[in-house]
Amino acid sequence: MNRPVVVGVDGSPSSLVAAEHAAHAAVLRSAPLHLVHGYLHPLGYGVPLNPYDLGVPAPSDEARQMLTRTAGELTGRWPGLVVEVREVAGGPGATLVEESRRADLVVVGSRGLGGFAGLLLGSVGTQVAAHAHCPVLVVRPDEQPIPGDRPVLVGVDGSDAARLAAGQAAAEAARRGVALLLVHVGPAEQDRALPEEEAEESDAAHRAHAARLLAEASATVRADHPDLVVREHPVRAASVPQGLVEASGTAAVLAVGTRGRGGFAGLLLGSVSQAVAQHAHCPVLVAHPYR
Structure with a gap:
């Protein structure tokens, strides 16, 4: 149909x-x-x-x-x-x-x-x-003209909802003939000074966690879209909405899940969703399964 x-x-x-x-x-x-x-x-x-x-x-x-x-x-x-x-x-x-x-x-x-x-x-x-x-x-009304060559961006957090969003974002990128940008938003640097060894361990753990999530998401979308250009982009921000909104400035579409772990919990139904919907610099694709 x-x-x-x-x-x-x-x-x-x-x-x-x-x-x-x-x-x-x-x-x-x-x-x-x-x-x-x-x-x-x-x-x-x-x-x-x-x-x-x-x-x-x-x-x-x-x-x-x-x-x-x-x-x-x-x-x-x-x-x-x-x-x-x-x-x-x-x-x-x-x-x-x-x-x-x-x-x-x-x-x-x-x-x-x-x-x-x-x-x-x-x-x-x-x-x-x-x-x-x-x-x-x-x-939003100010989101014209429709960009032709910007990537489709999707937030990755390891949840089932984020995986669904990544799949639908990949399909959208393939339709548009643009790249898919996978973004994982991690915590910002600590305001207070940490002992050097502790700071290095924390930073290494963050990088490893982000790299694993991004690699898993990348492998999944590449399996369904082998010709799609996929880029991985770990960022650090004070909050998940802030990180996604900042990254959306160079995107054609920002895709998000409606449920998730950590920062993605309650997207489009709570404060995180309101922030993304109000401040993203591009249209927001809210992923839902077809029923």
């Missing part, structure tokens, strides 16, 4: 930038693009409804025109792209999660209007990131 790329669109600048990235992703996958507008309040209630009217409101002409206009602009910029537009009577979070069951990728903007307000910074974004049945690409 040729799964589509799905993007939530509400006419806001954020969602339109997300739609552009979604179109690029669909072209890379030779997949159709579905523009989806969930036109009920996130809690499932239509704001314009009369409280005594138990029916579901019809799609608005304004939203339909917005979707048609967006589809026309995308097909003009991406010849050969097949675009389908759809309005769904449902909350935006639940709508995108349901659409993800049949999608290859869901793309969301980090800011929005109407039903998509606060994506990835509020309850809707958390819902999509936590419950999607396929990978989710988070795009």
Whole structure:
């Protein structure tokens, strides 16, 4: 089955930038693009409804025109792209999660209007990131134009979630024809002075641990993508988000897992995820297994 790329669109600048990235992703996958507008309040209630009217409101002409206009602009910029537009009577979070069951990728903007307000910074974004049945690409409005030759970056920490993220990042790098950069973020240098021997032992242990994790991840992705250029990059930072955000400055996409050990615990559901989603210098690919 040729799964589509799905993007939530509400006419806001954020969602339109997300739609552009979604179109690029669909072209890379030779997949159709579905523009989806969930036109009920996130809690499932239509704001314009009369409280005594138990029916579901019809799609608005304004939203339909917005979707048609967006589809026309995308097909003009991406010849050969097949675009389908759809309005769904449902909350935006639940709508995108349901659409993800049949999608290859869901793309969301980090800011929005109407039903998509606060994506990835509020309850809707958390819902999509936590419950999607396929990978989710988070795009911010200032992330244009789409870079052509930058590597795909993925955080490596030895967890199952990081392995899944590395596999999906490798596939994305192969589609784009760019290198894959494996990054392990270790602890920053100690502020207090350590005895020389103790400092050397600690540093050697860190280097050995990072090298082992990176080598394991590299061997796994090379087995599936033997022609892919893979680079290993151990870094030290005050925190995992800081290390990843700094490294993302030269990347096309930063891939992360939704669960992990150590610094990756709770990604996209807690403080680490908020920091990465808000401050990464490129789109963030949240890895999910296909269900």
